[in-house]
Amino acid sequence: MTTSTIIQTIVVLGIVAVALVYVLRRVIKTSRGHGDCGCGCGKDCQCKNKPGKKY
Amino acid sequence: MMTDKDKKDITPRLLDNEPVGMTVQVVRVMGDGAFRQRLLEMGFVRGARVTVIKNAPLKDPVEYMIMGSHISLRHSEAAQVEVTDKDADFCDMEDAYNGIVETEVAGMDPMSDNVLRVVLIGNPNCGKTSLFNNVTGAKEKVGNYGGVTVDSKEGWFSIGGRKVQLVDLPGTYSLTEYSPEEMYVRTYIRDNHPDAILNIVDAGNLERNLYLTTQVMDMNIPMVVALNMWDELEKSGDKLDIEMMSRLLGARMVPLTAYNGHGVKEVLEATMETIEESEKETKHHNVNYGPLIEDCLKELGAMCPELDRYTVLKIIENDQHAVELVNSQDNAELVKKTATDMRQRIERDFNDDIVSIITDLKYGFVRGALAEALTPNPDRATGETKPGYSFDRLLTNRWLALPILLVLMWLMFEATFTLGAYPQEWIENGIGWLGQWIGKALPDGILRDLIVDGIIGGVGGVLVFLPQILILFFFISLLEDSGYMARAAFIVDRIMHRVGLHGKSFIPYLIGFGCGVPAIMATRTLENRRDRLVTILTVPFMSCSARLPAYLLLVAAFFTAKQGLILMSIYLIGILVAAITAIIMSKTFLKHDKTQFVMELPPYRKPTARNATIHMWSKGKQYLQKMATIILAASIIVWALGYFPRHEGQTPQEQIENSYMGQMGKAIEPVVAPLGFNWQMGVSVLTGAAAKEIVVSTMGVLYTGEADATEESASLKEKLQTATKPNGEHVFDPIVAYSFMLFILLYFPCIAALAAIKREAGTKWMIFEIFYTTGVAWLISFIFYQVARMF
Numbered sequence: 001m002t003t004s005t006i007i008q009t010i011v012v013l014g015i016v017a018v019a020l021v022y023v024l025r026r027v028i029k030t031s032r033g034h035g036d037c038g039c040g041c042g043k044d045c046q047c048k049n050k051p052g053k054k055y
Numbered sequence: 056m057m058t059d060k061d062k063k064d065i066t067p068r069l070l071d072n073e074p075v076g077m078t079v080q081v082v083r084v085m086g087d088g089a090f091r092q093r094l095l096e097m098g099f100v101r102g103a104r105v106t107v108i109k110n111a112p113l114k115d116p117v118e119y120m121i122m123g124s125h126i127s128l129r130h131s132e133a134a135q136v137e138v139t140d141k142d143a144d145f146c147d148m149e150d151a152y153n154g155i156v157e158t159e160v161a162g163m164d165p166m167s168d169n170v171l172r173v174v175l176i177g178n179p180n181c182g183k184t185s186l187f188n189n190v191t192g193a194k195e196k197v198g199n200y201g202g203v204t205v206d207s208k209e210g211w212f213s214i215g216g217r218k219v220q221l222v223d224l225p226g227t228y229s230l231t232e233y234s235p236e237e238m239y240v241r242t243y244i245r246d247n248h249p250d251a252i253l254n255i256v257d258a259g260n261l262e263r264n265l266y267l268t269t270q271v272m273d274m275n276i277p278m279v280v281a282l283n284m285w286d287e288l289e290k291s292g293d294k295l296d297i298e299m300m301s302r303l304l305g306a307r308m309v310p311l312t313a314y315n316g317h318g319v320k321e322v323l324e325a326t327m328e329t330i331e332e333s334e335k336e337t338k339h340h341n342v343n344y345g346p347l348i349e350d351c352l353k354e355l356g357a358m359c360p361e362l363d364r365y366t367v368l369k370i371i372e373n374d375q376h377a378v379e380l381v382n383s384q385d386n387a388e389l390v391k392k393t394a395t396d397m398r399q400r401i402e403r404d405f406n407d408d409i410v411s412i413i414t415d416l417k418y419g420f421v422r423g424a425l426a427e428a429l430t431p432n433p434d435r436a437t438g439e440t441k442p443g444y445s446f447d448r449l450l451t452n453r454w455l456a457l458p459i460l461l462v463l464m465w466l467m468f469e470a471t472f473t474l475g476a477y478p479q480e481w482i483e484n485g486i487g488w489l490g491q492w493i494g495k496a497l498p499d500g501i502l503r504d505l506i507v508d509g510i511i512g513g514v515g516g517v518l519v520f521l522p523q524i525l526i527l528f529f530f531i532s533l534l535e536d537s538g539y540m541a542r543a544a545f546i547v548d549r550i551m552h553r554v555g556l557h558g559k560s561f562i563p564y565l566i567g568f569g570c571g572v573p574a575i576m577a578t579r580t581l582e583n584r585r586d587r588l589v590t591i592l593t594v595p596f597m598s599c600s601a602r603l604p605a606y607l608l609l610v611a612a613f614f615t616a617k618q619g620l621i622l623m624s625i626y627l628i629g630i631l632v633a634a635i636t637a638i639i640m641s642k643t644f645l646k647h648d649k650t651q652f653v654m655e656l657p658p659y660r661k662p663t664a665r666n667a668t669i670h671m672w673s674k675g676k677q678y679l680q681k682m683a684t685i686i687l688a689a690s691i692i693v694w695a696l697g698y699f700p701r702h703e704g705q706t707p708q709e710q711i712e713n714s715y716m717g718q719m720g721k722a723i724e725p726v727v728a729p730l731g732f733n734w735q736m737g738v739s740v741l742t743g744a745a746a747k748e749i750v751v752s753t754m755g756v757l758y759t760g761e762a763d764a765t766e767e768s769a770s771l772k773e774k775l776q777t778a779t780k781p782n783g784e785h786v787f788d789p790i791v792a793y794s795f796m797l798f799i800l801l802y803f804p805c806i807a808a809l810a811a812i813k814r815e816a817g818t819k820w821m822i823f824e825i826f827y828t829t830g831v832a833w834l835i836s837f838i839f840y841q842v843a844r845m846f
Contacts (some may be wrong), residue, residue, distance in 0.1 A: 008500050
């Protein structure tokens with residue numbers, strides 16, 4: 001196994017681990033009704049969407 | 056005042072028996088309870104003129120015009136309203152106008168942090184959210200039908216150096232706590248004590264809209280009335296003396312056209328002036344109900360100094376929620392007894408029941424004020440509909456309404472398919488080129504495989520359907536903004552009623568074609584909990600846009616003709632399964648009495664390009680965000696599970712079959728094989744449980760190793776067309792593809808939809824939904840596949 005292969009494997013496994021953690025967190029948050037489900041109606045969606053205007 | 060002789064001359068008939076085109080006057084609403092109260096609040100008060108507009112295509116419900124609004128009622132409900140065609144002089148309604156009274160209230164304390172809270176309230180579909188978006192810069196959903204906003208939305212603006220929190224509340228006809236949204240609004244105001252109420256009224260329909268205003272006036276909270284859709288009032292030829300109307304109501308009134316922003320600044324300035332005055336003055340203007348009721352209010356108000364005038368009046372009306380508020384007082388029993396004595400005295404004096412008396416008096420107040428300040432267009436005859444309803448001649452026509460509804464739905468799917476195909480091809484070519492370029496640029500190895508097969512194969516497979524998603528949402532936006540949604544509910548109410556659902560359930564169903572989560576939230580407009588439950592549990596059968604990529608992929612790959620119809624058939628099967636489910640539920644464990652169909656039909660309005668674009672853009676952005684987050688992450692995981700463990704000397708196909716994903720797929724293969732699925736399809740539906748787009752991205756990753764599609768530029772469609780089993784047969788044919796689409800349509804709602812079901816219906820129903828939908832999906836796919844294979 002070359003050094004390049006080892007580095008590539010470590011990078012890829014790191015990416016996979018991050019993806020796994022992200023999906024798990026997202027699924028848990030969404031199942032509790034607080035996730036940004038992407039539909040524009042959840043509570044988090046609303047929290048992000050608190051713009052302000054000056055008159 | 057109507058004389059005794061007049062009263063004897065009136066022989067009441069039932070509204071139900073009146074022919075189309077007839078204009079009659081309401082004598083009384085029979086029955087009791089919440090439905091009666093809702094009819095009274097919507098204007099079915101003594102003396103109000105009602106015109107029978109038309110029967111729905113299936114004869115029920117019936118469209119009526121009252122106070123300029125178009126309301127639909129079922130025949131059985133119209134039979135509760137006694138009317139007369141005699142031109143009776145019910146002028147005691149106008150006589151009931153006693154002006155306003157000034158009440159001493161504690162001055163509002165300016166908030167120390169200089170932050171003010173203003174709440175928007177008004178009837179459904181009067182333009183609150185349009186104003187909210189305009190003022191705060193938010194992009195909350197708007198539509199031309201009641202019940203778009205079902206939750207409070209908060210935004211901010213600053214004016215004159217003061218920061219203001221603006222809260223958009225769901226639309227409500229009154230604050231009597233008849234339906235969940237009324238309860239929500241009433242409780243919100245009571246618990247949050249806003250600095251001011253910005254009351255939005257439809258200027259073209261003042262009589263009905265100002266009823267809510269009379270209730271708000273009694274809450275002793277500073278109020279500004281914004282006369283929205285002022286442009287429509289001007290076009291109608293009616294003239295309103297705003298200054299006089301403001302004086303008669305004792306509240307500032309400001310003209311407004313929220314959709315284009317005309318008058319927004321003036322409304323905000325008037326709100327600030329009102330708040331500033333309330334910080335100095337201690338007087339508040341209320342409806343004057345006449346000496347008897349005013350004396351009662353004073354006497355009972357002195358016994359409950361903590362309660363506002365609105366609540367005290369509700370205690371006299373014997374409103375249970377209001378009565379509960381005095382239970383904690385030491386003199387609770389005395390208060391209740393005094394209220395009962397007062398109620399009996401008032402009912403004896405007016406010779407009517409208390410709810411009718413108060414409603415009549417409030418409408419009397421409104422009518423009296425309007426008689427002074429509003430000059431109707433003299434050219435408009437009694438019973439003539441206002442502008443904005445002319446399309447109904449065609450769209451709710453007895454013979455054409457249902458065919459038009461079906462054609463519109465077909466058009467939506469056909470356009471989604473055919474128009475979207477061109478940009479889809481461009482994106483597909485771009486992704487193919489990118490895959491090839493990266494494949495050549497990177498050296499062979501695990502990183503290259505991840506990027507080309509995992510990320511580009513997975514995300515790219517779903518990304519290509521962005522144009523179709525945009526087109527679908529464009530059509531949904533047109534339906535919502537034009538006012539057709541309420542017509543669709545009107546047209547299909549009879550059918551929905553037959554299957555144990557409410558006509559209003561059709562609106563969540565249509566929204567469900569976009570996304571199940573807002574559709575489940577939209578069921579809040581249904582008054583009856585069992586109606587809501589049946590609708591919530593059947594909405595997931597409406598095919599949401601996240602499933603669309605899978606259908607588009609499979610239809611394009613395995614059906615050469617009538618692709619739009621094939622796509623529409625999937626949606627219709629979803630509706631059919633929802634209907635059968637609703638019948639079963641409403642006849643068994645969710646059995647309930649029929650509920651009423653009181654729904655307002657708004658005037659048609661021209662959908663604006665701005666709104667449609669905002670809607671499309673926001674959905675497109677959400678779709679791309681999903682690509683960059685959950686779909687990307689899921690594709691990487693699916694790729695890793697299909698890539699490891701590595702075995703030397705195996706072909707790509709053998710490698711993937713022996714991978715973790717392959718082993719998992721082989722384990723569930725016996726369950727999905729009777730449906731015609733191979734293990735890759737089984738794994739795809741499993742991963743699709745997180746979000747339905749992942750079905751396609753998983754296939755994009757799993758089919759990268761197909762023998763006949765080794766070229767990296769080959770699209771997923773081509774890979775599926777050439778995919779073969781070990782015995783050389785094709786994996787997919789039209790029967791397998793359709794069976795797969797049926798399963799994707801019906802099985803397990805996504806995690807977000809399940810969370811919404813849990814929130815709205817509870818954990819028990821969420822668990823039920825998981826098993827029920829998946830069971831139904833398996834059974835229907837099984838029957839279809841096995842039967843189709845026989846021919």
